[in-house]
Amino acid sequence: MAAIPLFRHLPRARPYVCQQCIRRRSGGLPREARRTLWAGASSNEKGGWSEQAGRIRSGAQQSMLDVLEERGFVKDVAGGRKALDWLLTQKPVGAYVGVDPTAPSLHVGHLLPLMALYWMYLHGYYTVTLLGGGTVQIGDPSGRTSARQRQAAQVQEMNVQNMHTQLKRLWVHVRELGIKHKFSPHTSRRRALLNNQAWLQRLNAVNLMRDLGSGMRLGTMLSRDSVKTRMQGGDGMAISEFCYPLFQGYDWWHMYAHEGVQLQLGGSDQYGNICAGIDAVSHMRNLQRDPTTEAGDDPREGIFGLTTPLLTTASGEKFGKSAGNAVWLDRDMMSSFDLYQYFLRTADDDVERYLKLFTFLPLDKIALIMNRQRDDASKRRAQHLLAKEVVELAHGTIAAKDAEIAHRDAFSQGTGTFFLYALRNLLQKTPKQGDTTASSQRSPEYNALQAMQKKKLSDLRVYKQSFAGQTASQQQDASKDIITLPKSLFEPGSFPRILHAAGLVSSKSEAHRLIQNRGAYIVIPNSGTIADPYTLKWEPIPKDISKVDPTQYLVDWSALVLRVGKSKIQICRIGEDEEGEEQQVDVTKEKEEQNAQLQTA
Ligand SMILES: N[C@@H](Cc1ccc(O)cc1)C(=O)O
Structure with missing residues (x-):
């Protein structure tokens, strides 16, 4: 028998942080009508999705999961591959990727689950990027050997602000890339940028433990890798960190009930949290079920997790590090020129894989480029294309064009353009405030607080630069x-x-x-x-x-x-x-x- 609608039981939150979404919400339109379209596009005609499902079932069209798998996005599926494939074919479910703003910028490692989400967006699913303004205060222990240091409130505020702007920009660039790569203008597309601070700050501790906590099993939580490594490594773990998966799980429950989010995507280190989330949402669904009706699981309401693989380069190094430092997506922390260069350095053995993961180029085009590349690898055509597409995604079309020109000049003619480009970047990077202590010797917090005190518009940039670290690759170039x-x-x-x-x-x-x-x-x-x-x-x-x-x-x-x-x-x-x-x-x-x-x- 059908379960009662879940969202009737919870107060409706107003978690939106972006204007577009506020507008969409305040319009109070039914969900179907609230879709974001390409300019001039018409909405999916009625029955469009079921027609598509028919094509997929008959083998005339690839399913969403097939697309993601073919491009290399899928490591593990929690909840069953077959069931997820069925669900994604059946309806345009909601999917989300969460990021905690532990720094003022995302790094290229974040791109992998985000790209999978963007693919889903371009295919017409409802997609949410979630900023962990609430969860960052607890600190995710996944993949860490020690606890994060508590950040000053002002630092957190700056990180949230900056990442929010960044995630918003990424959406704009994804939309532009979708048009460039000729994704159907007739597909309805919806996206949102939410901040979990909106609901977590109102969360009542007693209710959380009573409802969600009662459904989480200690044994299961203790068996997670993130807990085991800490307990065995001797460093131990605070209760707050141990409870982190509860908060991530609550996010999912909140978005499941309010937004129809049934799929969570994340990096491979998020597998434990995602499984805990599945337990949490299932438990909450059971609690919310009408006790007078028989509990029957509607497969259309199921929840699933998908993790992306941990990338290593062909030579075995961890992807996303340059000289041991993170490759940032923020332009003040890593210039378009340097970001372009990072991808330009991709080994021939990795480039095809990266083109599939980090660009929206169709596979046949990638195959064509790889053929031309094999004829003359020295031109690094594939690497240039990869670098340009990534910079376009992260910094936009103009920045990508600039970086491309600078590199082509630098390597083809050896003119001064390369150096002048470097000059622009380097002068921007050099903190000018006449303070002689190397900012590398100070903590990002110190720099941030100092920047805040100066209360100038440029201070966020100074903070970001100090965060990027004076040891970053571009500083070596400097x-x-x-x-x-x-x-x-x-x-x-x-x-x-x-x-x-x-x-x-x-x-x-x-x-x-x-x-x-x-x-x-x-x-x-x-x-x-x-x-x-x-x-x-x-x-x-x-x-x-x-x-x-x-x-x-x-x-x-x-x-x-x-x-x-x-x-x-x-x-x-x-x-x-x-x-x-x-x-x-x-x-x-x-x-x-x-x-x-x-x-x-
Ligand atoms: N825990 C995730 C971020 C995240 C936060 C909240 C979520 O609901 C989901 C994911 C990470 O550290 O990468």
Whole structure:
């Protein structure tokens, strides 16, 4: 017999955080009418879904689960593969992916379950990205050997804000990519961005334990990997962390009852939490069932979990790390240029797999590209395509185009574009607030609080940059492309010394000679802006050196961009005297080492 509708029993929450969703909700339209469409698209005609189900059953069309499996998204299915396949064919169920804002940005590792969710969105399922503004305060122990440190409230607030913006942007880019890759304009699509803080903050502890807690078994929870590793590793676990799956389970129950969310997707480390969620929702469903009716499980109301595989590169490294650091999706933490480069470095053995996972390109197109790639792997066509699509997803079309041009230039002609692009990124990355303590020595919390105190719009960027860590890959690049010279070096007549200190010539007399022969160049500061490095122009350093003041040439008041010959370029940031001296010594030392090597060679 049919169960009574579940959502009648719970107060209706207003968890929405995005304008679009608020509008949709306040409209109070029936669910069918509340669908988000491509511009100009017409809604799924009545019976559209059942026609599609017929095509899938007859083998004329692939099922959603087949699509996900074929592209490599599926590691485990909780609840039964066959039953899930049936359900996804039967109706456009709700599906969700949750992320806890433990940092101000998502990293590429988050993309895998999100991409699976985006595929479902493009195929017409109701899809939810859930921001764990509530759960982040408890801290998920999954995959961790020690507890997370408690974050200051302000830090949490910034992380939530930033990730919210990011998830929202991702949705916009997914929609654009859907149009670009010609997903049917006639499919109805619905998406939402929710924050579990909305319902968790109102959750009553007694009710939670009475209703949900009574259905969770200690033995099962103790047998989860996340608990076992901690107990065996000797670090133990706090009750709060141990109870984390209850909160994640409650989220699911809430969204099941209010939003029709029947599927949860997550990374492989979420398997335990997802199974706990299945237990929690089943238990709550039983509690809510009308006791006068016979308990009968309607397969159309079933719940399922799907985990994506843990990615490793062909050489066995963990995917998503660059020089041991996370590859962030936020542009302030990792530039489009660096993100592009990360994917451009993909090994030939991995690239096909990644194209399937991180792009919306159809499989036949991927196969075609791989064929061309095999003819001439050195062009790295597949890697360029992968990199561009990922940057497009994370940062949008314009950023992706920019990054592509910069890389093609950098590798094909060896012009200054590469360095100018680096200049833009590096100058943006360098915290300017004149504080000489390396921010890497401070905790992200310290930086965040300091940033908050300054109450400026740019502070979030400073915080994000400090979070990305001064050890991140781009910072290593920074040390190559940009050096800091002492302020005192920038005085009229000092160009030869600067060229020498920058490591562009081996002696000051060589610098003199070059300048007289018009072979040393400098970027004209107002010939363009840092925001658009392509427009910057070079001129030879004037011959009457004694009269020329290098500070006239500072780009963005921060750096000189010097070139010797066709392509030896160096960006010289103006620094505090002490700071510069240290680096200058390094440059000289490096030069000495090079000379020594030359002599011994
Ligand atoms: N626990 C998940 C995030 C999450 C939060 C709440 C959920 O309901 C689901 C997932 C993680 O750490 O990755």
